Amino acid sequence: MYRFRHHRPATVDEAARIFSDCEDPAYLGGGMTLIPTMKQRLAAPTDLIDLGRVDGLSGIRVSGEEIRIGAFTRHADVAASREVIHAIPALASLARQIGDMQVRNRGTIGGSVANSDPAADYPAAVVALGATVHTNRRRIAGDDFFKDLFETALEPGEIITAIDFPIPARAAYRKFPQPASRYAIVGVMVAELGGKARVGVTGAGPCAFRATALEEALNRGFDAAHLEGVEIPDAGFNTDMHASAEYRAHLVGVMAGQALAAL
Amino acid sequence: MGNPVTGIGAAVVRREDARFITGAGRYTDDIRVEGQAYAVFVRSPYAHARIVEIDCAQASEIPGVVAILTGDDMQADGIGSLPCGWNVTQKDGTDMRVPPHPPLATGHVNYVGDPVAVVVAESLETARQAAEAVAVEFDELPPVVDLATAQVSAEIHAGITHNLAYEWELGDREATDAALAGAAHVTRLDLVNNRLIPNAMEPRAALGIHDAATGEHTLYTTSQNPHLARLILSAFVNVAPEHKLRIIAPDVGGGFGSKIFVYGEETTVIWAARRLRRPVKWTADRSESFLADAHGRDHLTHAELGLDAEGRFVALKVHTVANLGAYLSTFASAVPTYLYGTLLAGQYRTPCIHVEVHGVYTNTAPVDAYRGAGRPEATYVVERIVENAARETGRDPAELRRLNMIRPEDFPYQTPVALVYDTGNYEQSLDRALELADYRGFSERRRQSAANGRRRGIGFACYIEACGLAPSRLAISLGAGVGLYESGEVRFNPTGSVTVFTGTHSHGQGHETTFAQVVSHRLGVPFEAVEVVHGDTGRIEFGLGTYGSRSLAVGGSALVLAADKVIEKGRLIAAHLMESSPDNVDFEDGAYRLKDSNRSMTIQEVAFASYVPGNYPDGLEPGLSEKAFYDPENFTYPAGTHIAEVEVDEQTGVVSLVNFIAVDDFGRIVNPLVVHGQVHGGVAQGVGQALLEVGRYDATGQLLTGTMMDYCLPRADDLPDFVVDTTVTPCTHNPLGVKGCGEAGAIGSPAAVMNAVTDALGVPDLAMPATPEKVWRELRRQREQA
CATH class of the missing domain: 3.30.365.10 (Aldehyde oxidase/xanthine dehydrogenase, molybdopterin binding domain)
Known part of the structure; x- marks a missing residue:
C-alpha cells in the first residue's frame, strides 16, 4: 500500500468539498474492493475520504411503495432487516448471497453499486426493481445508472446517499456463482412490478442490464413455458476462464427460469 | 495392554x-529478533527472458534500504546451485540432464516469479517500495508453456535438447507389447492429470540470523524436513558448514509436499543475513505462493490395457509426459518415475507392465511432490482405464476389479514394476465399501435423480500406494542422494x-x-x-x-x-x-x-x-x-476402495458430489481421530483436483490462476459428509504394523470422482477438473447428437 491521507468527514457536503480539494481522491465505503486493490498496489489514491462517519448515510426505511436504503448500509444489515425481508424478500436474499460473512459485515450497498463491478449482486436488483439512486446532486434512474465495466452515471466527486427500491408484487434472485470467488458468473432477478415483468442481469455483461427479451416473454405470462426458446444473444458478454460468453448466455436463461420458479 | x-x-x-x-501457535513469521530487516524479492514478470541489466541505483537511494543483492553477488560469495536430490538414470543408461538452478537468477529467468534480486530494508513497506524501483531490463525470449509441444519447442536451457530432463522406462516393453497384441480386448485412454497449486495455509517464510561471534547460522523456516534442508544448504549450496548451520522449523501451517524442497528464497535469506550482518526476515504473500511454490501433478498420458476373453488383465502400457517446470526441484525427478511407474500394478495381477516417462522442462513454476506425489497420478491411470475396460466389455466395474485383484494368498507379491507388496486384503476393503455405498441401491437412486433432471453416476477407485519412504539401500540404488x-x-x-x-x-x-x-x-x-x-x-x-x-x-x-x-x-x-x-x-x-x-x-x-x-x-x-x-526393509502398502457418487445438473452442468465412501487399510491405527482427519483432508484435496482446481498459464507463461479468486480450492459446502471406515492387515515388517495414512485420500479420490462423472455422462473421459461449463458442453453435444 502506498501512502495516502485519510479524511473522515461528518457530512456529505464536507466529503464532497474535500474531494474537490484533493489531487487524486477516492471515497471509501466498506472498502471491500478499494482496500485490497490498494494493498496490491494497483490503486494509489492520494486521499481516502472515509464515508463511515457521515451522518444519515445508513439505515433502512419503508415508505409507502418503496424501501429506502442508505448508501452506507452494510450488506448484513440489509440481509437481516425485517422491513426488507417483509417487503422485498428477494433483496434480503440477494444481500445474504454477497461474498462471505466478513464482506457482508463491512461492504455497503452504495459502495457496491457505485463500483459497477460486472459480477456484483446488487446491480441486478437496481435494474430489475427500477430503483432510484439518490446522490448529493440528483436522482438517477436505475435503468440509466450502469454504463459499463466499473463505469456508472456518477460524475467525479458525486456521492450516492441512498437507493430507493420500489416494492414489487413479487421478485426472486438466482445466482450462479463463480466456484472460486463466489461472485456471480450470472445473477438474475425476476420481478413483477405494476403488472409488468422486469428482469435484471448481472455477471453476464460488462455491467448490469435488463434482459428485455425475457421481459417480453414474461409479459405474455409468468410461466416457464414462455421462457422456452427465448434467445439470449451473447454479443458483448464477458468471457473468462470460468465461463464463456456462450455459457453465460445459457445461464441467464437458466437462472431466469429458476427465479421465475421461485416467485 | x-x-x-x-x-x-x-x-x-x-x-x-x-x-x-x-x-497461540508460533510460526516463523511470529518470530521477531532484535534488528531484523525485511526482504522482498524482485521477480521476473516474464516466463523466459535474458537479464540485460539490473539497475538498483534509484531503489538504493530510498531511505531505509539496507541492501539490494543479486544472483551475481551470491555467486561471488560462492553460493551454489540448488540441487535435485534424486538422479534418474535414463533408459539409455545416461544420467538425467539438470540445468543450473541459482537461488537468485543469473543470466536468464525461466518462469514468471523466478527471483531476480532481493531488497532488504528496515521495514516491509520500504522493501516493497524499493523492489518496485529496481529496474530490470529483460530481453524477452520465446516461452515454452504447452506441455504437449514442449519437446519440439525452443530450447530453454542451453544444451538440454528437446527440453528433456530424461526419458525413463520401467518394465518389460517387449512382453507388454506382445501381450497387448494377443489381448482379446484393448482399452485405450488419453488422460490429463491437471496441474495443482498446493496452497498450504501458512505461506513459506524464513528468518535468517548469523552470529558473527560463533559463526553459527540459524534459519527459522517453514520446512517439512529441516535436517535435509541443512544437509543440502551445507553440502551442495555452500551456505555454511553443517555444524555451523541450525535450521528450526517451528509450528508450520501445512505443507502437502511444497515445504519439502529447498528454494531460492530461504537460501537467499540465510546468506543475506551473514553478508549484511543483520537478521533478515521474509514471508511470502499469497501471490508469491501461487507463483513460486513448487506445483504438483501436470501429466499427459496415453495408456493401453489388454484383457483376455474372461476379463483378466494381460498387460498395461503407459506413456507419460511429465511437466517438471523451469528447473529440477529437490525431489522433482523421482515423482513421475519411481513414485509413479512403480505403482502401475495397482491392486491387480497384471503380468506385464511397461511405462515410459518423458520428464520435460517448461517455462512454468517448478513441479515437484504434492500430496501423494506420483501415486495419485498412477492411480488415476490405472483406475480410470480399468473402469473404462469394464464399461467397454460390459462388465460390472466392481467385479472386474475383484476378478483381477491380488489375493491374500498371493502375498508377498512381486509386481512387474519393481515393488514387492508385503500384505493386504483388497477384496475386504472393496466389499466393505460396496456395502457402505449401498451399491445395489444405485440403480434406484439413479432413476430418482433422472426424475429430478439430474444424471447420477458412481465411480470406484481401488488404489494402492507405496509409503513409509523408504528402504535406504533400495532408494540409493535407484538414485536417491540420501538414505531414507x-x-x-x-x-x-x-x-x-x-x-x-x-x-x-x-x-x-x-x-x-x-x-x-x-x-x-x-x-x-x-x-x-x-x-x-x-x-x-x-x-x-x-x-x-x-x-x-x-x-x-x-x-x-x-x-x-x-x-x-x-x-x-x-x-x-x-x-x-x-x-x-x-x-x-x-x-x-x-x-x-x-x-x-x-x-x-x-x-x-x-x-x-x-x-x-x-x-x-x-x-x-x-x-x-x-x-x-x-531403516525400513520395504515400503508399506496402504490400499483401499473409494467410491464416489455424483449428480450432474442437466441444465447447468454442475457436478455435485453426493456421496463419498473411503475404506482404507492403513495397517494398525494409533489414533482413529487423526486417521479420519487425514482421510477427510486428503479426499477434499482429491475432490478439488477432480472438480475444482487447475493451475493454468496463458500462452505467454503468465499464471492465470494466481489468486484465490481464480484458483478454486474446495470448501466445506462443496463436499458431502464422507463415510470413512478402515480394514486392517498389519504391515509385516515394522514394529508397529502401521502403513501410513496421510496421502491416501488424495490418491484414491480423483479417480473415483472422475469415474463417477464419466459414468453419469456416459463418456470415456473428461479432463479434470469437471467444471460446469465443460460438463455443460458435453451435455449439449449429446443433446445435439441425439
Missing part, C-alpha cells in the same frame, strides 16, 4: 490443537517424564499426540508425561522429515526401537535394584516385575535411579536416554 484412553488405538484429541486454534531411514530419541528425565525427539516433522499431522501415544504405550508412562520435540536441527540428532506418509511407519518405528533400548537398559538397573538377574525381570505396563515374586518397580523409579546412581550396576553408564535409527 496399554492405556485404553491414551494408548495405541485410542481416539485422543490432538493436544496441539488448543494452541493452533487459539492463535529415520532417527528417534527417547529420553527419560530424572523425575520420570519423557522427552521424545523425532527427525520427522509435524505440520498438521498431529505427531505431538500420536507419537506421545506410541511412546507412552510402549513405556507404560502417562501420556501427559511424554513431550514430543521435532523440527530443530539443534535439538534433534538427525532426520529425514515428513513426506510420503512416512512419519509413523518410519519415524514411529525409530521411537519404538529407542524405547525398547530404554526398556532394556532399565531392566539391567531394575534387576540390580531388586537384587536379581535381568532375565528374571519382566517389563509390562510401565513396571519391572521379578518373576515368581510380587516385587516390582516402575520404569520412572528406575529412571530416577539411573540419574542418581548410588546403588547401580557396575560398569553401566548413568542416565536413561537412548537413540535409534530405523
Whole structure:
C-alpha cells in the first residue's frame, strides 16, 4: 500500500468539498474492493475520504411503495432487516448471497453499486426493481445508472446517499456463482412490478442490464413455458476462464427460469 | 495392554490443537529478533527472458534500504546451485540432464516469479517500495508453456535438447507389447492429470540470523524436513558448514509436499543475513505462493490395457509426459518415475507392465511432490482405464476389479514394476465399501435423480500406494542422494517424564499426540508425561522429515526401537535394584516385575535411579536416554476402495458430489481421530483436483490462476459428509504394523470422482477438473447428437 491521507468527514457536503480539494481522491465505503486493490498496489489514491462517519448515510426505511436504503448500509444489515425481508424478500436474499460473512459485515450497498463491478449482486436488483439512486446532486434512474465495466452515471466527486427500491408484487434472485470467488458468473432477478415483468442481469455483461427479451416473454405470462426458446444473444458478454460468453448466455436463461420458479 | 484412553488405538484429541486454534501457535513469521530487516524479492514478470541489466541505483537511494543483492553477488560469495536430490538414470543408461538452478537468477529467468534480486530494508513497506524501483531490463525470449509441444519447442536451457530432463522406462516393453497384441480386448485412454497449486495455509517464510561471534547460522523456516534442508544448504549450496548451520522449523501451517524442497528464497535469506550482518526476515504473500511454490501433478498420458476373453488383465502400457517446470526441484525427478511407474500394478495381477516417462522442462513454476506425489497420478491411470475396460466389455466395474485383484494368498507379491507388496486384503476393503455405498441401491437412486433432471453416476477407485519412504539401500540404488531411514530419541528425565525427539516433522499431522501415544504405550508412562520435540536441527540428532506418509511407519518405528533400548537398559538397573538377574525381570505396563515374586518397580523409579546412581550396576553408564535409527526393509502398502457418487445438473452442468465412501487399510491405527482427519483432508484435496482446481498459464507463461479468486480450492459446502471406515492387515515388517495414512485420500479420490462423472455422462473421459461449463458442453453435444 502506498501512502495516502485519510479524511473522515461528518457530512456529505464536507466529503464532497474535500474531494474537490484533493489531487487524486477516492471515497471509501466498506472498502471491500478499494482496500485490497490498494494493498496490491494497483490503486494509489492520494486521499481516502472515509464515508463511515457521515451522518444519515445508513439505515433502512419503508415508505409507502418503496424501501429506502442508505448508501452506507452494510450488506448484513440489509440481509437481516425485517422491513426488507417483509417487503422485498428477494433483496434480503440477494444481500445474504454477497461474498462471505466478513464482506457482508463491512461492504455497503452504495459502495457496491457505485463500483459497477460486472459480477456484483446488487446491480441486478437496481435494474430489475427500477430503483432510484439518490446522490448529493440528483436522482438517477436505475435503468440509466450502469454504463459499463466499473463505469456508472456518477460524475467525479458525486456521492450516492441512498437507493430507493420500489416494492414489487413479487421478485426472486438466482445466482450462479463463480466456484472460486463466489461472485456471480450470472445473477438474475425476476420481478413483477405494476403488472409488468422486469428482469435484471448481472455477471453476464460488462455491467448490469435488463434482459428485455425475457421481459417480453414474461409479459405474455409468468410461466416457464414462455421462457422456452427465448434467445439470449451473447454479443458483448464477458468471457473468462470460468465461463464463456456462450455459457453465460445459457445461464441467464437458466437462472431466469429458476427465479421465475421461485416467485 | 496399554492405556485404553491414551494408548495405541485410542481416539485422543490432538493436544496441539488448543494452541493452533487459539492463535497461540508460533510460526516463523511470529518470530521477531532484535534488528531484523525485511526482504522482498524482485521477480521476473516474464516466463523466459535474458537479464540485460539490473539497475538498483534509484531503489538504493530510498531511505531505509539496507541492501539490494543479486544472483551475481551470491555467486561471488560462492553460493551454489540448488540441487535435485534424486538422479534418474535414463533408459539409455545416461544420467538425467539438470540445468543450473541459482537461488537468485543469473543470466536468464525461466518462469514468471523466478527471483531476480532481493531488497532488504528496515521495514516491509520500504522493501516493497524499493523492489518496485529496481529496474530490470529483460530481453524477452520465446516461452515454452504447452506441455504437449514442449519437446519440439525452443530450447530453454542451453544444451538440454528437446527440453528433456530424461526419458525413463520401467518394465518389460517387449512382453507388454506382445501381450497387448494377443489381448482379446484393448482399452485405450488419453488422460490429463491437471496441474495443482498446493496452497498450504501458512505461506513459506524464513528468518535468517548469523552470529558473527560463533559463526553459527540459524534459519527459522517453514520446512517439512529441516535436517535435509541443512544437509543440502551445507553440502551442495555452500551456505555454511553443517555444524555451523541450525535450521528450526517451528509450528508450520501445512505443507502437502511444497515445504519439502529447498528454494531460492530461504537460501537467499540465510546468506543475506551473514553478508549484511543483520537478521533478515521474509514471508511470502499469497501471490508469491501461487507463483513460486513448487506445483504438483501436470501429466499427459496415453495408456493401453489388454484383457483376455474372461476379463483378466494381460498387460498395461503407459506413456507419460511429465511437466517438471523451469528447473529440477529437490525431489522433482523421482515423482513421475519411481513414485509413479512403480505403482502401475495397482491392486491387480497384471503380468506385464511397461511405462515410459518423458520428464520435460517448461517455462512454468517448478513441479515437484504434492500430496501423494506420483501415486495419485498412477492411480488415476490405472483406475480410470480399468473402469473404462469394464464399461467397454460390459462388465460390472466392481467385479472386474475383484476378478483381477491380488489375493491374500498371493502375498508377498512381486509386481512387474519393481515393488514387492508385503500384505493386504483388497477384496475386504472393496466389499466393505460396496456395502457402505449401498451399491445395489444405485440403480434406484439413479432413476430418482433422472426424475429430478439430474444424471447420477458412481465411480470406484481401488488404489494402492507405496509409503513409509523408504528402504535406504533400495532408494540409493535407484538414485536417491540420501538414505531414507529415520532417527528417534527417547529420553527419560530424572523425575520420570519423557522427552521424545523425532527427525520427522509435524505440520498438521498431529505427531505431538500420536507419537506421545506410541511412546507412552510402549513405556507404560502417562501420556501427559511424554513431550514430543521435532523440527530443530539443534535439538534433534538427525532426520529425514515428513513426506510420503512416512512419519509413523518410519519415524514411529525409530521411537519404538529407542524405547525398547530404554526398556532394556532399565531392566539391567531394575534387576540390580531388586537384587536379581535381568532375565528374571519382566517389563509390562510401565513396571519391572521379578518373576515368581510380587516385587516390582516402575520404569520412572528406575529412571530416577539411573540419574542418581548410588546403588547401580557396575560398569553401566548413568542416565536413561537412548537413540535409534530405523531403516525400513520395504515400503508399506496402504490400499483401499473409494467410491464416489455424483449428480450432474442437466441444465447447468454442475457436478455435485453426493456421496463419498473411503475404506482404507492403513495397517494398525494409533489414533482413529487423526486417521479420519487425514482421510477427510486428503479426499477434499482429491475432490478439488477432480472438480475444482487447475493451475493454468496463458500462452505467454503468465499464471492465470494466481489468486484465490481464480484458483478454486474446495470448501466445506462443496463436499458431502464422507463415510470413512478402515480394514486392517498389519504391515509385516515394522514394529508397529502401521502403513501410513496421510496421502491416501488424495490418491484414491480423483479417480473415483472422475469415474463417477464419466459414468453419469456416459463418456470415456473428461479432463479434470469437471467444471460446469465443460460438463455443460458435453451435455449439449449429446443433446445435439441425439
